[in-house]
Amino acid sequence: SYVLTQPPSVSVAPGQTARITCGGNNIGERSVHWYQQKPGQAPVLVVYDDNERPSGIPERVSGFNSGNTATLTISRVEAGDEADFYCQLWDSTTDHRVFGGGTRLTVL
Amino acid sequence: DEQLVESGGGLVQPGGSLRLSCAASGLTVRNNYMSWVRQAPGKGLEWVSLIYSGGDTQYADSVKGRFTISRDNSDNTVSLQMDSLRPEDTAVYYCARDHALGHYMDVWGKGTTVTVSS
Numbered sequence: 001s002y003v004l005t006q007p008p009s010v011s012v013a014p015g016q017t018a019r020i021t022c023g024g025n026n027i028g029e030r031s032v033h034w035y036q037q038k039p040g041q042a043p044v045l046v047v048y049d050d051n052e053r054p055s056g057i058p059e060r061v062s063g064f065n066s067g068n069t070a071t072l073t074i075s076r077v078e079a080g081d082e083a084d085f086y087c088q089l090w091d092s093t094t095d096h097r098v099f100g101g102g103t104r105l106t107v108l
Numbered sequence: 109d110e111q112l113v114e115s116g117g118g119l120v121q122p123g124g125s126l127r128l129s130c131a132a133s134g135l136t137v138r139n140n141y142m143s144w145v146r147q148a149p150g151k152g153l154e155w156v157s158l159i160y161s162g163g164d165t166q167y168a169d170s171v172k173g174r175f176t177i178s179r180d181n182s183d184n185t186v187s188l189q190m191d192s193l194r195p196e197d198t199a200v201y202y203c204a205r206d207h208a209l210g211h212y213m214d215v216w217g218k219g220t221t222v223t224v225s226s
């Protein structure tokens with residue numbers, strides 16, 4: 001089955017740019033989606049189809065996907081961005097949905 | 109406004125059964141793909157099961173043969189029947205609308221907690 005690899009943690013100072021990666025074999029050939037989950041809350045979709053934002057997600061959140069790595073970028077990071085982030089894609093060979101292990105974003 | 113509300117969680121002994129329910133409002137379950145996703149304590153998200161608008165189903169290998177997803181069109185609900193439960197099934201279970209074209213989950217419930225323990 002397809003495996004998605006994320007770093008366990010990323011730390012960034014307020015106002016700086018956070019980049020969270022999601023690695024997978026030729027992941028650039030697939031559509032990647034990203035979710036934000038704050039403690040005690042359900043996940044929220046923040047990017048779909050590599051770089052599309054749902055309504056209500058600010059422009060400083062963006063995504064890119066190429067080669068073996070997809071990246072979620074959060075510019076001008078704020079304290080309120082602190083959360084766990086998960087990448088996800090559809091494995092067409094099994095028709096299963098696959099999540100990465102998650103990355104905790106800490107705002108210093 | 110599209111909303112999903114899960115119910116049915118609780119404490120169950122290993123080997124026991126539990127039935128989760130997901131009540132939808134603002135969306136019609138029979139016209140959508142619907143997924144269950146779970147999260148063990150302190151762990152990441154794990155996709156569990158999916159029911160297509162046409163009624164076919166999919167299951168993660170970890171639950172195949174033990175869990176059954178279904179829907180009730182008259183009640184506009186999706187259910188997850190969980191049998192032969194194991195301690196490793198302990199998790200918060202989320203119901204989510206699974207976007208048919210993009211295969212991402214854009215509407216989530218708040219979750220219901222299942223604890224499998226003796």
